[in-house]
Amino acid sequence: MAQINQNYLKLPGNYLFSTIAKKVQVFSEENLEKKIIRLGIGDVTQPLVPAIVDTLHKAVDEMGKAETFHGYAPEGGYEFLRKAIQNHYQKRLVDIDLNEIFVSDGAKSDSANIQEIFSSNNRIALCDPVYPVYLDSNVMAGRTGNYQSDLEKWTEVIYMPCTAENQFIPEFPRKKPDLIYLCLPNNPTGTTLNKEQLQAWVDYANKNSAVIIYDAAYEAYITRENVPHSIYECEGAKTCAIELCSFSKNAGFTGVRLGFSVVPKELKVEGVELNALWGRRQGTKFNGTAYIVQKAGEAVYSRKGQEQLKEQLAYYQHNASLITEGLTKAGYQIFGGVDAPYIWMKTPDQMTSWEFFDYLLEKANVVGTPGSGFGPSGEGYFRLTAFGSLEDTKEAIARIQRM
Numbered sequence: 001m002a003q004i005n006q007n008y009l010k011l012p013g014n015y016l017f018s019t020i021a022k023k024v025q026v027f028s029e030e031n032l033e034k035k036i037i038r039l040g041i042g043d044v045t046q047p048l049v050p051a052i053v054d055t056l057h058k059a060v061d062e063m064g065k066a067e068t069f070h071g072y073a074p075e076g077g078y079e080f081l082r083k084a085i086q087n088h089y090q091k092r093l094v095d096i097d098l099n100e101i102f103v104s105d106g107a108k109s110d111s112a113n114i115q116e117i118f119s120s121n122n123r124i125a126l127c128d129p130v131y132p133v134y135l136d137s138n139v140m141a142g143r144t145g146n147y148q149s150d151l152e153k154w155t156e157v158i159y160m161p162c163t164a165e166n167q168f169i170p171e172f173p174r175k176k177p178d179l180i181y182l183c184l185p186n187n188p189t190g191t192t193l194n195k196e197q198l199q200a201w202v203d204y205a206n207k208n209s210a211v212i213i214y215d216a217a218y219e220a221y222i223t224r225e226n227v228p229h230s231i232y233e234c235e236g237a238k239t240c241a242i243e244l245c246s247f248s249k250n251a252g253f254t255g256v257r258l259g260f261s262v263v264p265k266e267l268k269v270e271g272v273e274l275n276a277l278w279g280r281r282q283g284t285k286f287n288g289t290a291y292i293v294q295k296a297g298e299a300v301y302s303r304k305g306q307e308q309l310k311e312q313l314a315y316y317q318h319n320a321s322l323i324t325e326g327l328t329k330a331g332y333q334i335f336g337g338v339d340a341p342y343i344w345m346k347t348p349d350q351m352t353s354w355e356f357f358d359y360l361l362e363k364a365n366v367v368g369t370p371g372s373g374f375g376p377s378g379e380g381y382f383r384l385t386a387f388g389s390l391e392d393t394k395e396a397i398a399r400i401q402r403m
Contacts, residue, residue, distance in 0.1 A: 007142045012149070016132050016373035017041055023357075024367055031365075037396045039323075039384045040367040042187070042341070044252045046315060046389075048296075049308035052251065055299035059292035073288030075279065077103025077260065081294045084301040085260060094232045096262055100275060102282055103297075105289050106259040107217045107246035111181075112137035113285075114213060114242060114261065117277040118179060118269075125158040125177035127170045129188055129374030129381070131215070134181045152376040161377040162189060164346070168335065169197060176208055182231075183215040185222060188374045188383040189344040190320075190336015194226045198234055205240035211269065212241040217259075220250035220313055222339045238264035242274065249341065249387075251300045251309055258289055258297045316341050319393045320386035326397035341386040344371070356382050364399035 013019065020040055028036055048056075062068035076082065082101045089096045104110050112133050120143050126134055135157070138144050145156030153159060158177050160170040168191040170182070182201065185192040193201075205212050212231065219229040231237045243262040247253035263275045299305045324337040333346035347356040353370030360366050360382075371381030388396065 005140065007140050010144075010147055011136060011139055012147055015136070016369070019373075020357075020367065020369065024361070027361055034365045036361075036365050036367060037388065037392045037399070038367045039388050039393070039396055040369045042249070042385050042387055043254050044249065044316075044387050045392075046252060046312050048252050048256070049305065049312060051302055051304040051308050052296050052299045056292055056296050059295040063292060070291035073103075073291060073294065075283045075286075075288065076101065077288065078291070078294050081298050082260075084298045088301050089230065089232070092229055092233065094230055096232070097265065100262055100264050102261045102263065102278060103289055103294060104259050104261060104282075104286070105257040106248060106253075107215060107244045107261075108133055108259075110244045110259060110261045111213065111215055113281070114244070114278070115141055115143070115179070117274060117281055118211075122178035123156065123158060123175070124179045124181065125160055125173050125210075126181050126375070127183070127186065128159040128161050128376060129371060129378030130181065131183055131187045132374065134183075134213070134215075135375075152372075159375070159377070162186070162191075163377055164333075164335065167191075168344075169193065170201075172204055177210055180205060180210050180212045181215070182212055183217070185218040185227075185340035186336075186342075187215075187218065187340075188342055188369065188371065188378065189381075190338075190340040190342035190383075191344070192222070192227050192339045194224075195228050195233065196226075198228055198231060202231065202234040202237045202240060206236050209269075210240065211267070211274070212237075214241050214243045216243055217246040218249055218340050218342075219245070220309075221317065221341055223317070224339060227339055232262070232264075238266045240267065242267065242278075247297055247300060250313070251297075251305075252312065253293075253296075256293055256296060258293050315390070316386045319388065319390060322393055323384055323386060323397060326401060330401045337386070343384045343386065345382050345384065347371075347380050347382050350380075353379055353382055360400070360403075363403050364396070366396045366399055 082098050144154040158173045158175050162168040168189045214231040231241045245260050247258040263278045265275045267274045320337040323343045324334050328334050335344040337343040353372040357370045369383040371378030
């Protein structure tokens, strides 16, 4: 008799953003005359820049000719893209070997799949609040113990609270973790660590033989000089860290799908190179990202691509500034929005996160993300994104100010 993975039944409710989508759909159907502005999900709104679109067209034409047709991609990705990624790192004075780069269909997939190469006995440490995929994928793997509904916590997860009280800086846990998930700049709080603070985490991981899963999906939004774009800017990071990167937020690839992971050969667990294990996993379960998509990824790092994307990033950064300034003037307590496209706000009048979600949707017809959906320490907070259009962003701020 077939049996199911019982760990899936432990997951409470639906995926956060699926729940939001259903609530918004119900409200929309009951209020057809109202325009809803969505600043909840971190999906981009600006189109692909010309340098990328031109490259996509050329790559499609190549696929239509026998002499330039491409079938299965190499397991780790085409060399032309990996070299472009390698050069990008070198500009930040970080040396990465080509065989340490693994091209994928996105950082979300990698963040969920990477845990497969580790034992189910490993203890994980998570920032709280946190991007839900880190936690849910470990629940599915049976690594989190039982769910305590009264505390909204898992018994075998080490939570590292990040709140206004500690300036959203995770503190070293009292219990020793085996795997540490860090997302910097952070989703959802929009805050980050300076180099000294990140170096301390690298030192901690090496001292405790732990591995850091480092999600750098939002590094392109960093504006301050002392904030690292890569964990490998820290000394000793190659012996303790795996870095996950995405083309979704820096190049608008949410609908194109492309990302990559960096697994240094120096990184070993119980004497085993994780680079080899990840390569084996990918070779078995993944047939690579499409040639045309990888060519588009190469164009991201071209001179024209970088110039055009700089303007697009500035567009979203301007939105973040408008939201921050507008809501601060309206009396809200605001965090983030400087080195990240997310604005993390304190809910007013001691409202819960979901109460404020409903209030904002009903009174202003604006959609955000309840902080409690990211973890227990997210209760009482709310996330807005800067990925909307400029017009919608301005209108959303005005509506909230009028509430």
